[in-house]
Amino acid sequence: MTYALPVLVFVMVALATAQALRRAAWWRQGAAAEVAWGPGLLALPRRYLVDVHHVVARDAYASRMHAVVAGGLIVATVLAGLAILPSLGGSRLYWAIVALAFGVTAAGSLLVGARRYPAKPRRLSGGRFQILPFLLLAYALGGLAGALLLALGAASTPALIAALALSGVGGLGLAYEVRRGPMRHAVAGALHLVAHPRPGRFRSRLDTALAPLDLDAARLGAETPADFTWNRLLSYDSCIQCGRCETACPAFAAGQPLNPKRLIQDLVAGMTADEPPYAGSPYPNAREVDPPAAPLARLIGPDARIHPDTLWACTTCRACVEECPMMIEHVDAIVSLRRNETMEFARPPEKAADILSDLRGAGEPGGRALSARTDFAAGLDLPVISARGEADVLLWLGEGAYDLRYGRTLRALVRLMRDAGVDFAVLGAEERDTGDLARRLGDEATYQQLARANVETLGRYRFGRIVTADPHALHALRNEYRVFGGEWTVVHHTALLLELIEAGRLKPGVLGGLSVTYHDPCYLGRYNGETEAPRKVLDLIGASRVEMARSGRRSMCCGGGGGAPISDVAGDRRIPDIRMGQAIETGAAVVAVACPTCTAMLEGVTGVRPDVKDIAELLLASMELGA
């Protein structure tokens, strides 16, 4: 009977492998992808232990639970399997060790169960996930009892048979679940870490730029699950339905019909016809759709699996990606689906049609004259680079320049740069929109047209670096223009201001006692990892800084990105109102911002609320006070 447990393990592994292979056949429906297998495999332990752990550890309970249950499960199973070797299988000491491992697994299973019973948190899915602790417990307790009996030398007693039977039910159940149940995440997750579509993420580099789309491809964007590359399909299968993305999603919080977890599950369910029903939180306030039962059908549409409202509610804030322990790339999926809707079906959000057409025709989303971009600086006598050919700093103004309110920020920035003696110039009427908006709305063709034109324009001038106050422009210029041949040093204005202060070229005054909370723009904090410079500037002007519940790379979106204000999908509340609520909770008198979009969104909140001031405005105010 010493072989019974190892045999069970081998049957489990065989079953799990068979189930995984059945599933893999579906992944292979996806488009081809280039995967660096060797480096991926070598990096797997590090990716798992460092990168995944970094995310998992944000939830201390889950982290402990997972370490115990997964560690116990793997160790116990491997050890039990090794007992096939007569030298080990015959050792009672060995069985004691195996029993210990199963004991740990059992403890972990109890932790899993304790999270779900008597009541599970809302973000966790029910359904098959509710059975998981029982399967785990059965396998672990059975294994524990069996190994103990073997350790005590009590082979082939009815008790041992009963223990093995219990373990077999649990173990085979877990193995069976590899195709469609919770345990899929283990197999798919491991493979996904090897074949991740953005390996750059693990090299402590920020790999957040959208990949350019081949405009000559037979089909633009993803219409059905089969249009995603196979390793993306694999990545969606690795979702453990932990709901961390759902908790982080601003659209979900606002009651808009988007839930990133559900979205990923819809992509998964669209692959096969027999996926078990989804048992997590729905898309809030979603309109009824009538999903087709056929696999690989069209994903988006009022009559498809995902209503277009869901697709267009996303602000592309990447909060979901940041929180996902399985390193799933939700935003890439959303943009891919949007590209298909916009470019193949001409169905961008209703209000986007004119905006996109103005971007194509006039290089500007509002159809305003490019020469009017510098109107905000009337009287400031902005130097235009075409008149000089070169400058140390090229100031990229961005779309905010057309906005009355944001013009104040830019004027403050211009004054500060003048005070510090920075040699700068603007492109003036040669500056087009970066195309960020078009791209996030799925209009890659217009984006590429604008990107090429901007790269061409910038290529004509000599400058040391580009400074911009617009994180969206910064992200485009710094990260997304590279493939079009634009490689520059791109600096956010808050970083420049900090640098100028530290070099002694700006002498900040002291805004003593002014309590300020800083709102991180998604495209600066999460997309570009810059969270410190603005905070340091605030500290240097003597503001008493308080943090909101969500800040830094885990900050919450203002609701302004990804074209969401244009899609304007209805919800229960507005995202900026929620964010402003978090600012109000801190009791701060001022919300410091560093982005034209955040400024506009937060300024749009009505009622009694803190003032909204850009870092540049606050710095200038401190200097005026100090002077």
Next chain:
Amino acid sequence: MTRVRRDPRADRRAAQIASLDRPRFDLAGRAADGGPGRPRRNPRTEFAALRVTGAARPRFDRQHRGEGAVAQVVSAASTPNVIVVDAPAFLVAVVPDAPGGRLTQHDRQLFGAARTLAGAHGAVAALVAGEIEGLGAIGADRVAALASTQNYAPDVTAAALASAFAALSPRHLLFPETPDGGDLARRLALLTGEPLFPDVEQLSATSVSRAARGKRVAQRAAPARLMTLGADVVAPYSGPAREGRSEPLPTAEVSAPAITDARRIPADPATTPLTVADFVVSAGNGVTDIEAFRRLAEALGATPGASRVLCDAGLMPRASQVGASGSVLTATCYLALGVAGAPQHLQGVAGCEHVVAVNTDLHAAMIERAGLAIVQDAQLVMPALIAALESERAS
């Protein structure tokens, strides 16, 4: 300012004798003017014509000096204040829209333009289908009746106009640049082969100009024979009444109209899209009594709008949102009740000619933008407005 400036060039042109290979002028004769020699002025009649009626003390309107009063003006014995032009040198004809027989403001402006072009020697002729009252008062010296069509039949009307054009041979024929006027003008241009100078934006006796190429250039020319006049570019005629003598027209042949049925659907302010509505009354966060607001919009015959706050709150439909992320208006008048005037909101109102604001906050941006600002609670003003409109209607 009382004296009419003479345009020597126009005079010369008027005196030119037609159909000679070399230009020749009949400077003494002026057969067309009806009398030999220079036109005589009668300062007394002229002055009388300038007198403002109804004023207690004699007052004279020199600004609108009734240009026609210079020559050949004989006050009709029976109606002393009507200007009569007996034998005009030429005609300037206008084709007012007059929907439903009522003259629009644009139509009145058409007469103002025609008067400018007619100058001292010409007469203004109105070409109208059906009975329209008060054409003399707004500046018609002549009224020619076109055969009226039962239904909307622009092809038939254009044919009738073409025959009137041939019969009267006016120096200019003016249309308002409206859907109907603009359509007739273009039909006539094709029927007569006469070039059209459309959408005049600026007009004087000697030149007209219009915008072209996406408002990048202004084209200037001498007044053409066929022109359409933009809205609100020329003041209506406001001199003393004119005779409005009826001018006979030969009957035109009527062909079968190509349009077999036409029905006018009046604008319903409640459903007119905000972007084209002429009068919008809008509610902001300061309006709590939405029911009263709806009744007010109806009583005023205005299209209801709202600020985003109310749309977000679901109190008003999303389609009624005014502003950057809502509708951008082209209304003549915007009546804003309890709207703060956030920049995103004001973007939607930028094109409105008149803004009236009711707000409790004297320093609200909307108050600043308004031509008439009422610092008062909207909840008090709305019922007062409804009551005032109702009592007017009742009386």
Next chain:
Amino acid sequence: MKIVVLLSAGAHPVSSAPVLPRLEAQALRLALALGETTGLHAGPSAAPAADALGHGLGLLTHLATREGDDPIPALVAALKAETPDLVLAGRRGQGGEETGLAPYAVAAALGVTIVADAVALAPGAAPGSLVVEQALPKGARRRLVVRLPALVTVHPGAPAPGAYAYGVARRGRVDTIWGVAGSAAEPNPIAVEERPYRPRPKLMRSAPGTGSAAERLAAATGGMASSGANVLVQPTPDEAARAILEHLRRIGVLAPAVANKPAA
């Protein structure tokens, strides 16, 4: 129903870049909803008009003509050969002379009915007829039944154009053939002098009957209550209501009180 949409090479209103005029994209939308549609463009290059493919047009026939040629003869010749039931065009060009005469010239040459300013189209009850909804000022409409063939121009109040889609454009096709050589475009028969455009202030509208000298005098000297910016602080509601109604009448958006009564 066989429909041809006339497409032109427009200029973007702000940037002057060559684009498909918005009105023509609207015309295309109406046409595509109504029946089998092709596009027709006469000019030296098909490029700007080819944007129509991205709005869902399947086939654009490009009548190649030389720079400066009058496009009308080429269009007329092609339409005579094609004999569509319905021809759609924008009510004005965008970026050129913008006189709005071209559709009339085409209709006259074809000898078909022209109807202006459509905002909606539907097939008529009788075969060979079309229901056209025309835009009138201030949101009013007129519903017509027109015998086909006809040429209909489209008003900006028609449904907004569908979005341009790159992928959709890839599926469309442009056929280029030589257009009937017209005479070089007749130089504008009215001699015009051009200068840069300067917007001029519009006249303030005033309600009918306020044009009398006495009232103008009063207004000019500020004698009337509400001329120019006017702020009433804490008036009684009745005062406020009176001031507002008076103002609304003065600017002409509210009918005079007497006119509210049905005409006696």
